[in-house]
Amino acid sequence: MPELTYREAVRDALSQAMRQDDGVFLMGEDIAEMGGSMGVTQGMLEEFGKERVRNTPISEMALAGAAIGASMQGMRPVAEIMYEDFLTLAAEQVVNQAAKIRYMSGGQLTVPVVFRTQGGAGWSPGAQHAQQLEAWFVHIPGLKVVFASTPEDVRGLLWSAIYDDNPVVFFEHRTLYPIKGNVPQEIEPIPIGRARVHREGEDVTVIATGRLVHESLKAAEEAERDGISVEVVDPRTLQPLDEESLVSSVKKTNRAVVAHEAVTRMGFGAEVAAVLQYQAFDWLDAPIERVGAKFSPLPFAPVMEAFVVPHAEDVLTAIKRTVGKA
Amino acid sequence: MATAEHKATLAKSELGDVLREMLLIRRFEEKVEERFRAGELPGFLHVAIGQEASAVGVCRALEDGDVIASTHRAHGHTLAKGTHPNELMAELYGKQEGCSHGYGGSMHLYDVERGNMGANAVIGGGLPHVTGAALAFQMRGEPRVALAFFGDGATNIGTFHEALNLAQLWQVPAVFVLEDNKWAESTPESQHSPIRDLSDRAKAFGMKTLKADGQDVEAVYKTARQALDHARSGKGPVFVHLDCVRFHGHYIGDPQVYRDKDEARKLAETRDPIKLLREKLKLSISDEEFEELDTEVTEMVEASVEFAKSGTDPAPEDALKNVYA
Numbered sequence: 001m002p003e004l005t006y007r008e009a010v011r012d013a014l015s016q017a018m019r020q021d022d023g024v025f026l027m028g029e030d031i032a033e034m035g036g037s038m039g040v041t042q043g044m045l046e047e048f049g050k051e052r053v054r055n056t057p058i059s060e061m062a063l064a065g066a067a068i069g070a071s072m073q074g075m076r077p078v079a080e081i082m083y084e085d086f087l088t089l090a091a092e093q094v095v096n097q098a099a100k101i102r103y104m105s106g107g108q109l110t111v112p113v114v115f116r117t118q119g120g121a122g123w124s125p126g127a128q129h130a131q132q133l134e135a136w137f138v139h140i141p142g143l144k145v146v147f148a149s150t151p152e153d154v155r156g157l158l159w160s161a162i163y164d165d166n167p168v169v170f171f172e173h174r175t176l177y178p179i180k181g182n183v184p185q186e187i188e189p190i191p192i193g194r195a196r197v198h199r200e201g202e203d204v205t206v207i208a209t210g211r212l213v214h215e216s217l218k219a220a221e222e223a224e225r226d227g228i229s230v231e232v233v234d235p236r237t238l239q240p241l242d243e244e245s246l247v248s249s250v251k252k253t254n255r256a257v258v259a260h261e262a263v264t265r266m267g268f269g270a271e272v273a274a275v276l277q278y279q280a281f282d283w284l285d286a287p288i289e290r291v292g293a294k295f296s297p298l299p300f301a302p303v304m305e306a307f308v309v310p311h312a313e314d315v316l317t318a319i320k321r322t323v324g325k326a
Numbered sequence: 327m328a329t330a331e332h333k334a335t336l337a338k339s340e341l342g343d344v345l346r347e348m349l350l351i352r353r354f355e356e357k358v359e360e361r362f363r364a365g366e367l368p369g370f371l372h373v374a375i376g377q378e379a380s381a382v383g384v385c386r387a388l389e390d391g392d393v394i395a396s397t398h399r400a401h402g403h404t405l406a407k408g409t410h411p412n413e414l415m416a417e418l419y420g421k422q423e424g425c426s427h428g429y430g431g432s433m434h435l436y437d438v439e440r441g442n443m444g445a446n447a448v449i450g451g452g453l454p455h456v457t458g459a460a461l462a463f464q465m466r467g468e469p470r471v472a473l474a475f476f477g478d479g480a481t482n483i484g485t486f487h488e489a490l491n492l493a494q495l496w497q498v499p500a501v502f503v504l505e506d507n508k509w510a511e512s513t514p515e516s517q518h519s520p521i522r523d524l525s526d527r528a529k530a531f532g533m534k535t536l537k538a539d540g541q542d543v544e545a546v547y548k549t550a551r552q553a554l555d556h557a558r559s560g561k562g563p564v565f566v567h568l569d570c571v572r573f574h575g576h577y578i579g580d581p582q583v584y585r586d587k588d589e590a591r592k593l594a595e596t597r598d599p600i601k602l603l604r605e606k607l608k609l610s611i612s613d614e615e616f617e618e619l620d621t622e623v624t625e626m627v628e629a630s631v632e633f634a635k636s637g638t639d640p641a642p643e644d645a646l647k648n649v650y651a
Contacts, residue, residue, distance in 0.1 A: 061454060093485075104444065
């Protein structure tokens, strides 16, 4: 099995889809000569040319909207929104248009577009370059939402997103780009809507997304030293949500922690907690714990930033609280 | 791809058809107003009475395979692009037989088979789609054009500027048709735009611009044809500025407290595109023939109401279909 970084895995999925299918093309800011602000598309201009690795002006509404229009005419565009903070600029097109065109047309049209974007704290860019806004988009019927946390998952899920006939908002986490992982020789598409159990355990289930999957795995190792057996599950796709896998894990462990980097209040974790309490109420031995960012914009000063967003120790504290060892 | 030569202007023999089509749209929209006021039509409706020449002149100039994106004021565009009045009326009644199968309504009229990529209830919302559709045609080397309708109010919104900028930058085969009726809902152009000639906005992107009297269907056709030929031949997008008149309010039931009643009445007398074409055709179409035409389209409209009323209501739970492909 080859080893790829998360960044290379994204690039590999894009490149292989583009080799296979002329309808797949990329549009985004600084993606051509520069190779994207995160370096994801480096080298792709040379292979595919400027028609298919298409630099756009700083113009998110047109970038998102033109990708939607091209997809309505049978293309499979992948639009890169440089930072997910800038999804707010494209929100009208993503939320009012892409998500609803199939519906409003009574099923006449499909919108097979992918909005790839990235975000995440840990490098002190301040309040407008590191938000985690996935909860905004899971609230919109018509959109699918993916948030992959490993090289294998990001490659297999991006492939599925490109070939999905629905608009997909595809979140990547900035701090994960350099992480390495083994991937299958050939791309194995990962179905959208299927969770992954990263680590099996008996005492508590941690349901985590993005960077917090890795933080939760660290916390699980720590907890094991204290004799707590932790299961770590990554939903991988937030919409649709693999409720069955999450519920069955919690029915086994009887305790749950939900962890994401996004602000806790009104976050994705609240929905997961609601699903769990309703479907596994009789199995729960403790209140569901939520781990996420504190309710503030992201600050600049590194010490403040580190204080606002969650880390492994926050997950560990939540694990200990739920098993009554805090 | 038709040659430009013999279709650069409307043939005299076509003008009867053109008149008939404009009259059908007029009678259809008058009926929509009447049925809305009678409490039969749900939702929020906007008619384009007075702007029929724009819809008919532009859509006649399109080729098979060309696509349009429309606005909240979409009935005329939809009929002119070929949707049957029955399917349109059924949509306004929320029936399965409607052109959007009851999922869209007046502001979300789609007819993909006939090249209608959809009306849009967000001002300027469809403009980037037209740039993107045109990009798809360009990338695949297809001789097709994507065309957007929008009003003067839309020229203030970001999607207008971003979509035109990108279209011109990439030289895609798109046509942007401004139906300049001088009103953004209740706000006159003098209050919504700091410049008097809205073509200047397209010129700022280096885009080719054409102007025509939007009440003169022959001028509209000729100008649209010129724009489409230009775009189709790979010379880049074109901005078409049509000087139009909205006779009625922003929505059905709008008391138009913001507007001088005499001015509106005068415009209806002097700038009615149907009257203007009729004047031109005085020699070839007698009053009697016009009455016959009127009776014919009025009957079609009546029949569309009957069709719609006897249509099938969706089951409430059909609401959960078509959310995902």
